Amino acid sequence: MLSKQDYLAIADKLNLPTNAFINGHFAASQSGATFATHNPATGQELGQIAACDEADVNQAVQKARQAFDSGTWSKKSPSERKQIMIQFVKLLRRHSHELAVMETLDSGKPIRDCETIDMQETIDCIQWHAEAIDKIYDQVAPTGDDAISMVIREPLGVVAAVLPWNFPMLMAAWKLGPALAAGNSVILKPAEETSMTCLRMAELAHEAGVPAGVLQVLPGLGDICGQALGRHMDIDGVSFTGSTEVGRYFLKYAAESNLKKVVLECGGKNPCIVLDDAERLDEVAEQVLTAVFWNMGENCSSNSRLIVQEGVKPLLMAKLQEKLGNWTTGDPMDPRYRLGSLVSKVHFDKVMGYIVKGQQEGATLVAGGKAIETGSGLFIEPTIFDDVTADMTIAQDEIFGPVLSVMTVKTATQAVALANDTCYGLAASVFTSHVRRAHLIAKAIKAGTVTVNCYGEGNLATPFGGYKQSGFGGRDNGVHAHDQYTELKTIWLDLTTESDAELD
Ligand code: NAP
Numbered sequence: 001m002l003s004k005q006d007y008l009a010i011a012d013k014l015n016l017p018t019n020a021f022i023n024g025h026f027a028a029s030q031s032g033a034t035f036a037t038h039n040p041a042t043g044q045e046l047g048q049i050a051a052c053d054e055a056d057v058n059q060a061v062q063k064a065r066q067a068f069d070s071g072t073w074s075k076k077s078p079s080e081r082k083q084i085m086i087q088f089v090k091l092l093r094r095h096s097h098e099l100a101v102m103e104t105l106d107s108g109k110p111i112r113d114c115e116t117i118d119m120q121e122t123i124d125c126i127q128w129h130a131e132a133i134d135k136i137y138d139q140v141a142p143t144g145d146d147a148i149s150m151v152i153r154e155p156l157g158v159v160a161a162v163l164p165w166n167f168p169m170l171m172a173a174w175k176l177g178p179a180l181a182a183g184n185s186v187i188l189k190p191a192e193e194t195s196m197t198c199l200r201m202a203e204l205a206h207e208a209g210v211p212a213g214v215l216q217v218l219p220g221l222g223d224i225c226g227q228a229l230g231r232h233m234d235i236d237g238v239s240f241t242g243s244t245e246v247g248r249y250f251l252k253y254a255a256e257s258n259l260k261k262v263v264l265e266c267g268g269k270n271p272c273i274v275l276d277d278a279e280r281l282d283e284v285a286e287q288v289l290t291a292v293f294w295n296m297g298e299n300c301s302s303n304s305r306l307i308v309q310e311g312v313k314p315l316l317m318a319k320l321q322e323k324l325g326n327w328t329t330g331d332p333m334d335p336r337y338r339l340g341s342l343v344s345k346v347h348f349d350k351v352m353g354y355i356v357k358g359q360q361e362g363a364t365l366v367a368g369g370k371a372i373e374t375g376s377g378l379f380i381e382p383t384i385f386d387d388v389t390a391d392m393t394i395a396q397d398e399i400f401g402p403v404l405s406v407m408t409v410k411t412a413t414q415a416v417a418l419a420n421d422t423c424y425g426l427a428a429s430v431f432t433s434h435v436r437r438a439h440l441i442a443k444a445i446k447a448g449t450v451t452v453n454c455y456g457e458g459n460l461a462t463p464f465g466g467y468k469q470s471g472f473g474g475r476d477n478g479v480h481a482h483d484q485y486t487e488l489k490t491i492w493l494d495l496t497t498e499s500d501a502e503l504d
């Protein structure tokens with residue numbers, strides 16, 4: 001970590017990318033249209049970003065298809081692709097301070113997270129998939145002696161990834177790593193609030209040797225640029241991360257166009273269960289707070305519901321209050337602060353609206369609940385509601401802000417029932433010292449990831465995605481992510497012979 005002064009000096013020298021990255025070059029949108037992007041912590045406009053529309057999408061898809069068909073990337077051997085991606089990783093590492101600062105400026109996320117989490121995991125993710133690709137084998141099916149059948153994987157072709165604003169670089173990496181490694185041509189559509197780091201990543205990938213047309217970035221508005229990608233007849237697959245509401249559109253777009261493959265990573269209203277037999281309550285309290293408040297709660301796996309058994313509740317609540325002061329909020333460019341600004345005024349108003357609603361519906365506000373006045377920033381105090389019941393809006397809706405809803409249960413059975421009582425199923429955490437109970441609960445919770453005695457999302461080697469309305473069609477991370485970007489092909493070779501003489 002550097003000092004605030006160092007980060008400000010880096011920010012001063014930054015060359016902020018604003019144009020689309022098409023066929024190896026930065027370019028304005030064909031219409032010349034732009035939209036503003038802001039630093040949400042100060043309200044300052046950072047630049048006018050190219051607003052790509054259908055014409056730009058058509059051009060990028062054509063270049064992506066040409067690149068794919070030419071084989072400059074798709075037909076390279078896995079180890080050749082690996083070498084180029086490792087070079088990309090080296091450039092990301094070399095420019096990591098610059099990228100982290102750019103991320104903080106564009107999103108309001110704290111620099112300490114952008115440096116130590118987002119940037120680090122972005123690098124690790126690209127490296128993981130680069131290193132995996134020359135170690136994944138195809139299969140030979142058990143056919144018997146009169147045939148040989150190979151089950152092989154081929155890249156999909158042209159794939160689009162439509163991204164959210166909460167982890168702009170990292171979500172790009174989750175898609176790019178496996179999609180590029182598998183040999184596809186990739187088009188990224190960053191969220192409109194946060195286009196810059198994606199653009200810079202594409203430039204670095206190109207510098208590392210990823211050929212023109214293989215990685216392109218089209219910034220733009222969701223219902224124009226995102227929709228044009230979703231409906232394009234020559235895109236073979238879309239990997240989307242964002243809200244469940246928008247995710248649904250991509251199924252519709254695919255149904256009404258070319259039945260492209262669709263994978264959705266969507267929202268969550270994730271439970272954290274703490275039972276009476278949980279050990280080391282200080283650590284539990286720290287994990288509970290991290291689970292809900294890190295990244296200002298703008299996190300799909302945020303454990304925004306604390307389901308606590310009544311015996312342990314008084315002590316746990318006291319410890320939460322005691323440790324809440326560690327969650328300092330302030331200038332995201334200052335590495336002392338753990339929390340920065342929310343991403344936009346629209347989102348800030350939405351989160352504040354939920355805080356009002358929680359009070360109106362009868363929940364008890366026990367911490368926070370107010371905006372932090374800084375002039376133009378969009379800061380909200382870490383907020384805790386007690387006495388939340390399952391029928392309340394703040395128990396069901398994904399708030400995507402620093403708001404914890406505490407619900408009390410008498411038994412572990414009630415805890416599981418409550419945990420499963422939302423339309424989502426992305427992630428969950430369970431704290432108990434009883435190993436058998438931990439297993440039973442982990443199996444009973446309908447979620448893609450369940451962590452025991454810790455909060456987390458697993459790591460790069462473990463698949464991440466949701467049950468129920470938290471996801472559709474596949475998983476990010478692990479070798480499982482490669483399934484999203486490949487088609488299975490069966491090659492069946494007949495070996496039946498009339499007689500042994502045929503051998504000659
Ligand atoms: P969002 O509003 O759903 O937007 C996601 C992306 O879709 C953006 O690029 C957006 O463009 C685009 N989009 C919006 N409307 C569209 C339309 N009509 N057609 C095509 N594309 C459209 O989500 P967000 O607010 O950026 O991110 C927050 C959400 O992401 C939360 O629900 C969170 O849980 C989820 N998330 C999930 C995961 C996971 O792995 N499961 C990870 C991170 C975040 P614009 O920017 O122009 O609106």
Ligand code: MG
Nearest residue numbers: 165191192222
């Ligand atoms: Mg949005």
